[in-house]
Amino acid sequence: MHAGMTGADGWLLGALQVLALAEHELLVFAAFWFTIGLFDELGLDLAYLWLRLTRRTRTVRLAPGYGVDRLMGPVAVMIPAFREAAVIGTTIAHALKAWPQQELQLYVGCYRNDPATLAAAMAAAARDPRVRLVVHGAEGPTTKADCLNRLYRALCDDEQRRQRWFRAVVLHDAEDMVHPAALQAIDAAVSAVDFVQLPVRPGLLPQSRWVAGHYADEFTESHAKALVVRSALGASLPAAGVGCGFARVALERLAERRRDAGEADAGPFAPECLTEDYELGLTLSAEGRGSAFLRLRDADGNLVATSSYFPARLDQAVRQKTRWIHGIALQGWERLGWSTKPVELWMALRDRRGPLTALVLVAAYLLLLIDAILLLGEAWTGQALFVPLSAPARVMVVLSLAGLGWRLLARLVFTAREYGLAEGLRAVVRVPVGNVIAIMAARRAVAAYLRSLGGGDVVWDKTDHAAHPATARLGKVRA
Known part of the structure; x- marks a missing residue:
């Protein structure tokens, strides 16, 4: 001192x-x-x-022109949307152009108290018979899973009316830009598995290099390494909710299970869960024909992945990740429990x-x-x-x-x-x-x-989107 x-x-x-x-x-x-x-x-x-x-894992390079062939059977793509008037039209128009197959049926879920999104979706559909707009009878937003269940009921009604059964169901969000080869890749994969996941590739926003940019870092490492290892080790794979495809019969099996549990007119998605996609992927990975994670590149070296812009502001990013942590870390512990298998336990601890x-x-x-x-x-x-x-x-x-x-x-x-x-x-x-x-x-x-x-309601604390990667020039990818 x-x-x-x-x-x-x-x-x-x-x-x-x-x-x-x-x-x-x-x-x-x-x-x-x-x-x-x-x-x-x-x-x-x-x-x-x-x-x-x-060499037990590698990124497969696709032949030129892959992605435009006929599908092995009808495939439904379900897109829930609430207050997405700024992007839903671009998503629909781009998907219809990228996927020319007539076996495609696009189900877009809107809400009766959201006329702007419905109008944008109708304009983008442009009388294309491959688009089916479904208006939810409840005031939005409910939950994403609830909206997906409404789309699933519409899908079932169409099957009964047309006597035409879907082969697979693909999930996407209202702000997604799909890759032209993705639909055919998923269609081929569900011949062997009940659930397939393609990578997510966040688009780079020049005005948000730090907040939006950090998603690119995290998804790239996760979808180039972590999910590759999980798949190779035979561990259950989580679904990202976008770029993921499910065998139609596998979804019906889950829906029947929920109905048997006393949920009348139930669908395969859990409306009480904030990350129903994550839970759905794990469930289907562990039963039936299992799952697969696909890393593919097209003939130009571009990753076959779903692109979208992630939140550009700090408060938006916090809200989105709050939902992920709540659903995966906290609800997952409660709803899914713990496995005694070492690899599954390791991955659950990581999640x-x-x-x-x-x-x-x-x-x-x-x-x-x-x-x-x-x-x-x-x-x-x-x-x-x-x-x-x-x-x-x-x-x-x-x-x-x-x-x-x-x-x-x-x-x-x-x-x-x-x-x-x-x-x-x-x-x-x-x-x-x-x-x-x-x-x-x-x-x-x-x-x-x-x-x-304490009894509080689970609500769809969704992220707002104002920009779409299909309307901007994405950064050049590396082969």
Whole structure:
């Protein structure tokens, strides 16, 4: 302590010493969980590298012209829409042009209290008999699953009336831009499995490089590595809700199960669940003919994937990820339970780690703030304020830092491979943006889940969309 330090200075020193103890505990807590996370990610990365080295997984290159052939049977594409007048017309028009097959039937679900979306959909349909507009009898929004169930009932009615049975059902959102080869690829895949998922490739928004851009980083790594490993290991695959196809008989099997449970006129989708697509994919992966994840590139090297623009504002991104964390991490734990199979348990833990990850990130960022205060305190008091770490704690800190470097490198490589080196470098800088969104979304998700336990309604907290990738020039993809 400097000579002449007053009583107030002594009080400050005491407060800083308490803060140093808190810093030590936070450091041990964060380092422990970061080390656990390192081994989790390292296990996935090693599995992916092994699959690549042994050529057990690869991206298939399609022949020129693939995607325009006749389908093996009728295929229904269901698109729920509420307050999507700005994009639904483009989605319909682009899908009809990209998929010329007459076996296609597009089911678009609108609400009676949303005339703007209905009008935009009607204009885009342009009397094409392949488009079926279905108006929900309830005031919107209900839930996405409820709207899908209404479309499913319309599909069943059409089958009975025409005596023409659909072979597969594909799900898309109102803002999606489909790939021309996607429909034929899904149609072929459901010959062998009950559920197939194609990648999602977020479009880049120049006016939102950081908030919207972080989705590109996360989806690219997840759909180029994590889902590839899950599929190769035989683990259940979650459905993304877009670019996913289901065998028609598999959906009817789920609908019958819900009706047998006492839900009159039930469809295959769970309206009480915020992430009905995720749950549906896991369920069908674990039974029947299972599932498959397809990574394909067309003759020009473009990924056969669903493109869309993700939220550009912080509040929108937080709302969207709140729904994901609520449905996957919290409702998933409650509704799906836990598997005793090691691979399934591992993947369930990865899927449901959102709230814990947010807590650890809060600890880490709070730790940085405390460290800055303690450094200033040391300069002011001349006293050593940091509590020494034990040998195991030092090892965990080193592993945590090494793991951070490895994760940043992986993020750079996967994003750069799909979007180019400039975006790969931005992906590294965008990591804190994703962390902040995850923290804010986890807090809201836990609060929403607690409200639902108290009897609160589950509602479609949907994202608004103002732009569509089909009307803009997407960034050039890399082969």
